[in-house]
Amino acid sequence: MIALISDVHGNLPALEAVLADIDALAPGARIWCLGDTVGYGASPGECLDLVRSRCEVVLAGNHDLAVSGDPRSAETVEPGLWMGGPGAGIRHALATIGDERIAWLRTLEPSRLLDNVELHHGSDRDPVWEYVRTVESATAHLQLQQRELGAVGHTHMPLLWELPPGAGAATGGLMPDGSSVVLSRGTRRVFNPGSVGQPRDRDPRSGWATLERGSLVFRRTAYDIDRARADIRAAGLPEETGERLVIGW
Numbered sequence: 001m002i003a004l005i006s007d008v009h010g011n012l013p014a015l016e017a018v019l020a021d022i023d024a025l026a027p028g029a030r031i032w033c034l035g036d037t038v039g040y041g042a043s044p045g046e047c048l049d050l051v052r053s054r055c056e057v058v059l060a061g062n063h064d065l066a067v068s069g070d071p072r073s074a075e076t077v078e079p080g081l082w083m084g085g086p087g088a089g090i091r092h093a094l095a096t097i098g099d100e101r102i103a104w105l106r107t108l109e110p111s112r113l114l115d116n117v118e119l120h121h122g123s124d125r126d127p128v129w130e131y132v133r134t135v136e137s138a139t140a141h142l143q144l145q146q147r148e149l150g151a152v153g154h155t156h157m158p159l160l161w162e163l164p165p166g167a168g169a170a171t172g173g174l175m176p177d178g179s180s181v182v183l184s185r186g187t188r189r190v191f192n193p194g195s196v197g198q199p200r201d202r203d204p205r206s207g208w209a210t211l212e213r214g215s216l217v218f219r220r221t222a223y224d225i226d227r228a229r230a231d232i233r234a235a236g237l238p239e240e241t242g243e244r245l246v247i248g249w
Helices: 012-025 044-054 062-068 084-096 099-105 135-144 225-234 239-247
Strands: 002-005 030-033 111-114 117-120 149-152 158-163 171-174 180-182 188-193 206-212 215-221
Touching: 002 012, 012 044, 012 206, 012 215, 012 225, 044 084, 044 099, 062 084, 062 099, 084 239, 135 149, 135 158, 135 188, 158 215, 188 206, 188 215, 225 239
Parallel strands: 002 030, 117 149, 149 188
Antiparallel strands: 002 206, 111 117, 158 171, 158 188, 180 215, 206 215
């Protein structure tokens, strides 16, 4: 079994809960992380250590690149992003994770091909910044995708998009907890497992997904949100960062 996680965003209680569920479901499962381990939350260093020790592959997300000083994270790409909660999370990570973890972040890339699955933090068209969450963006991504199956992060939503042979536009959308998809041959698909640390589909539970025997399953895990909020307050991060965890947005 392969478990896919993404967008942990420094939320240690959420990451611990998801890893516990993965271990209960399939001890020894391979784990792939699609980026943005840091940012927003109170525990970027601890989350980096867990992801680094548990995951077979780790991508760099835009927040990870910002902390590592990579120019692909520059505000010229998305003006104003590194203000408010996002900026506070980046500054907190820079102040707390230490030089060795920053050096490790600099070894990561936003894309990877593994086991014939294309992995991107953003999209095939823009691996760092594009959100694959509309028909237009999903269609553009799938037309470029060289393998039948791709996985992306960044949107913080559990999504699946499909492009059958000859189709002019992708179809798909949000995938509820427990949704199972048989990955039949011939159709290009790209999915987002959702966000571990900051879901944005109005479901506050952590989102993740599993691949096994040609099937894709979307999963959710409840975690101690009050603990995550208390950690955020203790770290001096914006109150809004904790409050949005309660509503899953």
